[in-house]
Amino acid sequence: MGNTLQSEDIIGIDCVAIGGGTGLATLLSGLKRYVVSQSTEDYRVEHLSAIVAVSDDGGSSGRLRDELQMPPPGDIRNCMVALSEDSNLLSRLFQHRFGGIGDLGGHNFGNLFLAALSEITGDFAEAVKLSSEILASKGHIYPATVSDVRLAAELFDGLIIRGETRIGNVGRAIKRLYLEPFDCQPMPEALSAISRADIITIGPGSLYTSLLPPLLVQGVSKAIAESSAVKVFICNLMTQPGETDGLTARRHLEIVADYAPEVRFDHIVVNDQPITELQSELYELEGAEQIGVHGSISGETIEGAEIVYGNLLDEGEKVRHDPNKLAKAVLQCSITGIKAFNAN
Numbered sequence: 001m002g003n004t005l006q007s008e009d010i011i012g013i014d015c016v017a018i019g020g021g022t023g024l025a026t027l028l029s030g031l032k033r034y035v036v037s038q039s040t041e042d043y044r045v046e047h048l049s050a051i052v053a054v055s056d057d058g059g060s061s062g063r064l065r066d067e068l069q070m071p072p073p074g075d076i077r078n079c080m081v082a083l084s085e086d087s088n089l090l091s092r093l094f095q096h097r098f099g100g101i102g103d104l105g106g107h108n109f110g111n112l113f114l115a116a117l118s119e120i121t122g123d124f125a126e127a128v129k130l131s132s133e134i135l136a137s138k139g140h141i142y143p144a145t146v147s148d149v150r151l152a153a154e155l156f157d158g159l160i161i162r163g164e165t166r167i168g169n170v171g172r173a174i175k176r177l178y179l180e181p182f183d184c185q186p187m188p189e190a191l192s193a194i195s196r197a198d199i200i201t202i203g204p205g206s207l208y209t210s211l212l213p214p215l216l217v218q219g220v221s222k223a224i225a226e227s228s229a230v231k232v233f234i235c236n237l238m239t240q241p242g243e244t245d246g247l248t249a250r251r252h253l254e255i256v257a258d259y260a261p262e263v264r265f266d267h268i269v270v271n272d273q274p275i276t277e278l279q280s281e282l283y284e285l286e287g288a289e290q291i292g293v294h295g296s297i298s299g300e301t302i303e304g305a306e307i308v309y310g311n312l313l314d315e316g317e318k319v320r321h322d323p324n325k326l327a328k329a330v331l332q333c334s335i336t337g338i339k340a341f342n343a344n
Contacts, residue, residue: 011043011044011335012043012044012045012046013034013043013044013045013046013198013199013331013334014045014046014047014196014197014198014199014229015031015045015047015048015049015197015198015199015200015201015330015331016049016050016051016193016194016197016199016200016201016229017031017048017049017050017051017200017201018050018051018144018200018201018202018211018214018215018220018224019052019053019201019202019203019204019205019210019211019214020052020053020056020075020205020206020209020210020211020213020214021053021075021078021205021206021209021210022078022205023203023204023205023206023210023234023236023321024050024052024075024078024079024082024204024205024210025075025078025079025081025082026082026204026320026321026323026326027201027204027234027321027323027326027327027330028048028050028079028082028083028139029082029083029323030322030323030324030325030326030327030328031045031048031139031327031330031331032045032048032082032083032138032139033324033327034327034331035048035138035139043331043335045331047139047140047193047196048083048138048139048140049139049140049141049142049190049193049197050079050083050139050140050141050142051142051143051144051186051190051193051194051214051220052075052076052079052141052142052143052144052214053075053144053205053209053210053211053213053214054071054072054075054076054143054144054145054146054149054213055072055149055150055151055164055179055209055213056072056074056075056164057072057150057151057163057164057165063106063107064107064111064112064115065148068115068118068119069148070115070118070124070148071124071143071145071146071147071148071149073110073111073114073115074108074111075210076114076128076141076143077094077095077108077110077111077114079141080094080110080128080131080132080135080137080141081094081095081110081135083132083135083137083138083139083141084135084136084137084138085135085136085137085138090134090135091135093109093110094108094109094110094113094135095108095109095110096108096109096110097109110131113131114127114128114131117130117131123146124143124146125142125143125146125187128141128142128143129141140189140193142186142187142189142190142193143187144186144190144213144214144217144220145184145185145186145187145217146187147181147184147185149179149180149181149184149213149217150162150163150179150180151163151164151167151177151179151180151209151213152167152177152178152179152180153167153170153174153175153176153177153178153208154174154175154176154178155170155173155174155175156173156174156175157173162180164209164213167208167209168206168208168209168240168242168243169242169243170242170243171208171242171243171244171245172245172246174208177208177212177216177259178216179213179216179217182218183218184217184218185217185218185219186217186218186219186220186223190220191219191220191223194220194223194224194227194229195223195226195227197227197229198229198230198334199229199230199231199232199330199331199333199334200224200227200229200230200231200232201231201232201233201234201330202215202231202232202233202234202256202265203233203234203235203236204234204235204236204237204321204326205236206240206243206244207236207240207243207244207247207252207255207256208243208244209243211256212255212256212259215256215259215260215263216259221259221260221262221263222262224260224262224263225260225262225263225264229334230266230267230333230334231263231264231265231266231267232265232266232267232268232269232330232333232334233252233253233256233265233267233268233269233305234268234269234326234330235249235252235253235268235269235270235271235291235292236252236291237271237275237290237291237292237312237313237319237320237321238283238288238289238290238291238319239288239289239291240288241286241287241288242287245287246289247291248291248292249268249270249291249292249302249307250302250303252291253265253268253302253303253305254302254303257303264304264305265303265304265305266305266306266333267305267306267307267308267333268302268305268306268307268308269308269310269312269326269329269330269333270291270292270307270308270309271291271292271309271310271311271312271313271321272292272309272310272311273311273312273313274290275290275313275319279317279319283319290319292309308329308333310325310329311325312325312326312329313325
């Protein structure tokens, strides 16, 4: 990565992270280290917001959305825990999944808590806000939309596939991805967060089922395009079998550009550290391969976005982003632009 810029004054950054799944939660858990008083760097995150996909239809989330006609809470819950004060008992409780084969079997406590609070308040967004306060969240979490939205895809053979779980397995066969209803609206608070942001990130996460859905919500891509924020796309570490087989970092960004052509990214953050031989063999058995370790060099561009390479790998057995490395890389991407902006 580039050198960290030094300054006598700590720069306050307003950050908005967009996506879903475990990728967004990983980024948020790293960024929260830089929230105001916690930061020891020459920059800090003064405001941190997450805009989260709500098109999940599998597992506990899918069951609750079908039974209670509510937005799926799973990705929201992961983000709340990621932004919580620490990994204390309450956070662990929100992640607890019930065992057994009865009605509770497979359900997550945090999902049930959000469902109950949604019924009490009559407002899913308010339930998310109150739950975040209970967890002493270091940021704000906004569902991409509060509509009961479903993901759909038209394949090249004309077949229509509905549901995130099924779409995640058809990958290159997708001709067009869209939401039902297509005119679902974002929360005004989410658009306000985008408009005042210094930096907006998209990724990491499943391309078709976590990253694109929030961009398909009416007005979101337009708001991102009109924002003066530095815009950063974070590339995944591995391809996903059935969804992004064989896709390069370049192709990931090109597909995002197909669905949000008005958005111009300033940077694309890509890992350049090879995974271990054992990891490579294990993931190859699943049909996954590493992205981004060969080809371009830092400073080159993809779709106008400057490539920023660095070692972003976590040291665990699974191939994951290291939250702290990723957060630092993202904030360093924006620091020069923010300094220039603040100086004007």
